[in-house]
Amino acid sequence: MPASALHTRLGLENDWMIRARIVGTGQYLPERILTNHDLEQMMDTSDEWIQQRTGIRQRHVAEPGQGSSDLGAPAAAEALEHAGVDPAEVDLVICCTTTPDYLFPATACLIQERIGARNAGAYDVSAACSGFVYGLATADAFIRSGVHKTVVVVGAEVLSNRLNWKRRDTAVLFGDGAGAVVVRGEEGEQGVRNVHLGSDGGAADILVMPTGGSVQPYEQHPLESEERVAIDMRGKELFRKAVMAFAVATEKALAAGELTIGDVDLFIPHQANTRIIYTAADRLGLDHDKVYVNIARVGNTTAASIPLALDDARKEGRLTPGANVLLAAFGAGLTWASALIRW
Ligand code: COA
Secondary structure: OOHHHHHHHOOOOOOOOEEEEEEEEEEEOOOEEEEHHHHHOOOOOOHHHHHHHHOOOEEEEOOOOOOHHHHHHHHHHHHHHHHOOOHHHOOEEEEEOOOOOOOOOOHHHHHHHHHOOOOOEEEEEOOHHHHHHHHHHHHHHHHHOOOOOEEEEEEEEOOHHHOOOOOHHHHOOEOOEEEEEEEEEEEOOOEEEEEEEEEOHHHHHHEEOOOOOOOOOHHHOOOOOHHHOOOEEOHHHHHHHHHHHHHHHHHHHHHHOOOOHHHOOEEEEOOOOHHHHHHHHHHHOOOHHHEOOOHHHHOEOHHHHHHHHHHHHHHOOOOOOOOEEEEEEEEOOOEEEEEEEEO
């Protein structure tokens, strides 16, 4: 067993411990943009309502036939280029998605082929909007145990073709896109410090995509029926649970890292709604200028939301070496997750 694996198992810490460090980030957004004004032409809604209630101004939408792997592969390729890592060195590709290209094979396998990661294993992680942090936690565990050295974690979503574009309660919220990171095992203080994963399956019915799975296969719904593609969501209830989930996930991550909220340099939350984000930040006592928000431009991109925000933050120079970066997410399941990273 490698020394680092033994070390972790014994619960010991010292300076030479291997940590999972994010060494590259990338993203890809489909070209087509749908603004709130475009949506006004499609359903009974307004730019004012959407901006006030969610903070969203526009979202990107994939072309027909464009799958999550078509978005995820260029995002992963950019992350590898930024990291300066040869695709042949990648040990594992994890794709976090609620909208896989197919029921099988995994979308990660398609991305693996496209980026030339010929020596890697590949599989998908399904934890809805918390998916990316679940994927990052998996990469962290593989790396700290010494099983793998280099892992690519992708969040990729094409939710637009699973939305009912007549339903204003959900259609205005989501967007398509992909973000990716390259995670490597390195000695030193930088990297993932701790992760926290949570789930409450008892609240699964608050946010559901009921069709297309084994319980309600598409064959039960005629092509033209509105139920064929429709997310069931109880928005207000979810809003309250989301604020709670952010608080729990954040407090757990900080406690495990023996940090307080004042030590956080940048908070990168799942981008579902600016009101949820700032309500959670206020409850945590976090200054708004330490909260990263890009939802206005991309909407809620589900599992792609955090890696997209990470890449935007990096490109804006907001991720400085040594900064304490806190990621937190919530989503269908209900799931929630957090990760504390020393950048
Ligand atoms: N445009 C215009 N009006 C809309 C609308 C839209 N897109 N969607 C809903 N409305 C209307 C409602 O019909 C309602 O009208 P009424 O008062 O005449 O009945 C009114 O606006 C208020 O609706 P409500 O659902 O109470 O609004 P809200 O303040 O709770 O905001 C959400 C709705 C969805 C934005 C909010 O509940 C939310 O963000 N919830 C969490 C959703 C989420 O995060 N989902 C993803 C999880 S990863």
